[in-house]
Amino acid sequence: MTLASAAGPVTGPAAPHPRRWAGLAVLSASLLLVVMDMTILNVALPAISADLRPGAVELLWMVDVYSLVLAGLLVTASALGDRWGRKKMLLTGFAIFGLASTTVLWAGSPAQVIAVRALLGVGGAMIMPSTLSMIRTLFPDARERATALGVWSAMASLGAALGPILGGLLLEHFSWHAAFLVNVPVMAVAVAAGLFLLPESRNPAPGRWDAAGTVLSIAGMVALVYSIKQFGKEGVAVPGAWVALGVAAVTLGWFARRCLTRPDPLLEVRLFRSRPFSAGALVAVTTSVAMAAMMLLMAQWMQLVQGYSPLETGVRLLPTAVGALLVSPVAPALASRIGTRAVLSGGLAVSGLGFGMLAVAPMTYPWVAAALFLVGLGMGSLAIASAAIMAGAPPEKAGSAAAVEETSYELGGLLGVAVLGSVAAAVYRGSLPQAPVEGVLSGAAADAVRESLGGALEVAQRAGTAGAELVRQAKAAFSLSLEVTGLAGGGLMLVAALVVWWLVPRDLDVTAGHH
Incomplete structure (x- = not known):
């Protein structure tokens, strides 16, 4: 059944698909897994490095190839899905993701792991935008669609939170291969459920x-x-x-x-003429910039400064997901009551305050947990950003809208790690004493200390009695870099809140139809 033609925005209400909520369950579960998988693999990388001993360039490619392939193929995969069929594209993505995860059993070298990661990127590029564009066509009713996107957003937050916990559990009991193999049974179930529960939809006149x-x-x-x-x-x-x-x-x-x-463009760039659409994309980029840098630094701070294990760190990062899960499902109702503009700008502002708290509150876990919870609350309300993006696109352009949103998240994450990560590194280096532990360190050892906290801790182990002072200095410098980055991320969110307030019309209601 083709829903794309039946879900027109102007020609009156379309008949809702009878299995739309069961279909949403399949889409949400698959998104949960793909997001979890990204974070699980980050947790598994040290174990992969210890086993396969990749060179510096190989290690970089292990980390980077997934996002290079994913970002490169998002637009093409979305446009193909609009033409070929979004259900076919999604199920093919599931199959590739599952098969790539299976091939890790034969991966005995860094090059083979890089190839597996690249293939996972191909599957991810097919899955991520397909879940969004299918929600656009499964739910022609704007109010139901906003609720569905709230659930979708909550699953993404939950996946990001559960990934490190599941990764920690798997690595405590199994080899690093388990981080890949955990996908296989789930993708098999997703393909089977998708075949029965998801309707086909495509652009009726693709050109x-x-x-x-x-x-x-x-x-x-x-x-x-x-x-x-x-x-x-x-x-x-x-x-x-x-x-x-x-x-x-x-x-x-x-x-x-x-x-x-x-x-008949591959990507409907003209969608950016819609102010709500542009605002939604801006929210996606901004939140990703701030979150990617913060979560990277926070995970290091908990493990290297506080001394928590990867599993304990994963559990202590949960307040963000709890905040997001509390607000995401009720964000549409909140938007219909106080307005889309208030929810979008307010969410950015609340998250911004959470980031800012890291700079002004004591760096002890109860305060950090409160800040993370505030960040999560703000993120939860930003489920409305997806609704604004999808409401700004007619059903036949759902693939383009999904590609823009996913690309915004992907680029935001990369920019966050690159830009705010560089700020954090500069603050860390700048706040170390000019000669850490005078007379003890020189040459390569001093360079290693300035390069990263991990390097400093390794050098400290070999520095004898002077090591304790070096550890104290390096940990203090890293904590300061986290605080400054929190302040930068918070400032960025507050500026974005003002821009979104200006962009979004006061009377916009994403639960009331096409805009």
């Missing part, structure tokens, strides 16, 4: 495929992601990163021009 646009979007996104990652790791003095950024600017500019001049 001609833009082969040149496909190449430009993939090359541009891969170049952009690569340049952001290189700037984050090496600083601004890297010629290769500037070349990649130049390639990205040319190819993405050319791609945007093609999309604006064609009647």
Whole structure:
């Protein structure tokens, strides 16, 4: 059954699909797993490194190849789903994700693990936007759709929180292969349930495929992601990163021009003419920038400064997910009562205050937990951002809307780690004494201390009695870098709250239909 044509925004109410809530359960469960998997793999990387002994470049590719492939293929996968069928695209993504996870049993070298991660990126690019665009067509009623997107958003928050906990549990009892193999039975169930519960939907008049646009979007996104990652790791003095950024600017500019001049573009760039749509995309980017940097630093702070295990760290990061889970499902009702603009701007402001708390409150766990809970509360209300993006797109353009949202989250996360991560590193280095533990360290050891807290702790172990003072200095410097980054993230959220307040019309109600 094709819902795309039946879910028109203007021609009167469409008949809702009878199995739409069961379909939502399949979509939400699959999203939960994909998000969990990303975080599980981050937890597993130290174990993979210890077993396979990858070189520095191989380790970088293990980390980076997933997001390079995912970001590169999001637009193409979404456009293909609109034409070929979103259900087919989603189930194919499940199958590729499951098969890639199985092949890890034969992965005995860093290159083979990189190949598995790349294949997982292909599956992820098919799954992530398909879940969103299918919600757009499963729920033609705007109020039901806003509720469904609230559930979808809550599952994403829950997946990000449960990933480190499940990863910690698996790694305590099994080898690193378990971090991949846990996907296999779940993807098999998702394919079986999806076949029966999900209806097919596609754009009824997709037009001609833009082969040149496909190449430009993939090359541009891969170049952009690569340049952001290189700037984050090496600083601004890297010629290769500037070349990649130049390639990205040319190819993405050319791609945007093609999309604006064609009647049947790969990505409906004209959606940005809708102020609510633009506001939703801005919210996605801003929250990802702040969250990605903060969660990376917070996990290190809990393990290296506070001394918690990976599993204990995962449990102590839960207040964010609890806050998000409390608010996400009720965000649509809140928006219909006090207005979409108030919920979107208010959510950004509450999260911003949570980030700011890290800078002004004592760095003890009860205060950190309260700050994380505030951040989660704000994030929960931002489920409305997805509703604003989806309400700004007609059903036949659902793939384009989903691609924009997923790309916004992906780029936001990368920018957060690159930009705020660089700020944190600069604060850490700058707040260490000029000669840490005078007379004890020199040369490579001093460089290792300045490079990272982990390096400082390793050097301290070999420094004898002077090591205790080095540990104290390095931990104090890292805690300060976390506080400053919290302040920067909070400031960014508050500025975004003002811009969103300006962008979103006062009378916009994403629970009341197409805008």
